Amino acid sequence: MTDVLPPPVAPLPRLGEPAPGFEADTTQGRLALEDFRGSWVVLFSHPADFTPVCTTEFVALAEVAPSLREKGVELLGLSIDSIYAHLAWMETIETSFGVEIPFPVIADHDRAVAKAYGMVMPGDSTTETSRCVFFIDPDGIVRAMIYYPLTTGRNIDEIVRVIEALQTTDARQVATPANWRPGDKVILPAPRTVEDANARLAQHPDARHWWFCETDG
Amino acid sequence: MACINPDGTLSVVARDLLLLLETPQTAEASARALDLPLFRIRATVRELSRAGLIDRTAETLSRTDLGSEALILDAESER
Numbered sequence: 001m002t003d004v005l006p007p008p009v010a011p012l013p014r015l016g017e018p019a020p021g022f023e024a025d026t027t028q029g030r031l032a033l034e035d036f037r038g039s040w041v042v043l044f045s046h047p048a049d050f051t052p053v054c055t056t057e058f059v060a061l062a063e064v065a066p067s068l069r070e071k072g073v074e075l076l077g078l079s080i081d082s083i084y085a086h087l088a089w090m091e092t093i094e095t096s097f098g099v100e101i102p103f104p105v106i107a108d109h110d111r112a113v114a115k116a117y118g119m120v121m122p123g124d125s126t127t128e129t130s131r132c133v134f135f136i137d138p139d140g141i142v143r144a145m146i147y148y149p150l151t152t153g154r155n156i157d158e159i160v161r162v163i164e165a166l167q168t169t170d171a172r173q174v175a176t177p178a179n180w181r182p183g184d185k186v187i188l189p190a191p192r193t194v195e196d197a198n199a200r201l202a203q204h205p206d207a208r209h210w211w212f213c214e215t216d217g
Numbered sequence: 218m219a220c221i222n223p224d225g226t227l228s229v230v231a232r233d234l235l236l237l238l239e240t241p242q243t244a245e246a247s248a249r250a251l252d253l254p255l256f257r258i259r260a261t262v263r264e265l266s267r268a269g270l271i272d273r274t275a276e277t278l279s280r281t282d283l284g285s286e287a288l289i290l291d292a293e294s295e296r
Contacts, residue, residue: 028257029219029230030264035256074256 012118015143019043019136020116024078027086028104031076033140040073040167041136042159045119045129049081049089053153055097057131058090060156062099072138073163075103079129080114083107124149135162137170168217177214185214220264227291230261231270235288238271241279 013019019041023032033041044061046054058077065075079086090101108114108129119129131148143166148154165176174186188204190211191197197210207213220231227235233251244262248255262278265271270284 025219029228029260031256031260032263035259035263039256069254074254 013116013134013142013145015145017142019134019140019142020113021140022113022116024106024108024113025083026076026104026106027083027090027101031104031106033136036074036076036136037140038138040071040138040163041076041134042068042073042163043076043078043117043134043136044154044159045078045114045117045132047125047128047130047150048079049085050092053151054079055089055093057153057156058093058101059097059099061103061159062093062101064156064160065102068160068163071163071167077103077105078108078113078119079105080108080111080127082109121147121149133159135166137166174215180217182217184217186217188213188215220261221268224294225290226294227287228261230257231265232288232291234258234261234265235270235280235284238278238280238284241277243276244278247278 019033021033023030046057048054061075061077068075081089086105086107090105094100106113111120111129114120114129117132117134119132120126121130124130128150130150131152131154133144133146133148133154134142135144137143144162146154146158146162161181164182165180168174168176168182168186172186174188177185177187180186188200190213191200200210200213201207204213204215220228222228230251230253234247237247237250242250244255244258248258251258262271262273265284266273268283268287270281270287272279272281
């Protein structure tokens with residue numbers, strides 16, 4: 001009897017590793033990931049154009065796009081629809097919702113980008129891309145990922161919050177606690193030696209523990 | 218090639234960039250002048266370079282003779 005092996009599963013991107021490179025047709029011309037170097041990129045996939053949940057997400061993302069750009073963040077959408085479908089859908093969003101989509105959207109016909117990023121979840125849909133979000137830093141490193149199923153529209157506030165948290169971490173070498181928002185207290189990395197633990201308590205007498213020390217955000 | 222339309226004309230961004238590069242400048246300065254995100258300039262530069270329409274020397278972009286010809290042909294096709 002011959003063993004039947006399951007089909008190979010494409011590796012997913014990993015946190016802290018380089019984001020898979022690509023060059024793809026988009027609604028703003030042919031773009032490569034490399035074109036975004038020096039900026040944060042929020043690469044996100046949606047299942048299909050002309051669908052209601054995706055439309056609400058695009059409207060909400062368009063609303064935060066200007067403030068994200070001010071933070072050095074570019075949005076980049078993706079689905080397996082064609083450029084023409086993307087353009088027609090964006091035109092419909094503008095006429096029906098009064099919202100212009102300012103970010104490029106990849107037309108990933110051959111799913112080359114979707115495969116590289118593990119955006120197709122066969123248990124969710126064998127054809128459409130799930131609602132995936134990749135946070136890629138200015139050096140091209142994957143810093144965070146969020147995956148939602150087809151039925152659940154994303155929380156755009158959370159996408160913005162994750163970016164703000166990552167940028168705060170990079171700027172100050174701190175961690176951000178649960179439900180952190182800009183201006184909230186941040187967490188100092190825990191010391192790793194007895195001497196540093198004692199020094200932490202000396203420097204921060206109000207700390208709950210040497211390993212749990214908050215400071216102003 | 219996205220910087221050249223199927224009918225052979227230049228894309229709007231490609232044309233604007235070629236016109237701007239009558240005076241050589243950096244990608245960053247070009248992005249500011251055209252009020253476009255830098256990623257769009259970089260993408261257009263890549264394609265126009267491949268087509269031989271612009272040159273990249275260190276950080277400076279400049280239009281080639283072929284780029285100037287492309288603009289003339291593009292203007293003629295508009296008539």
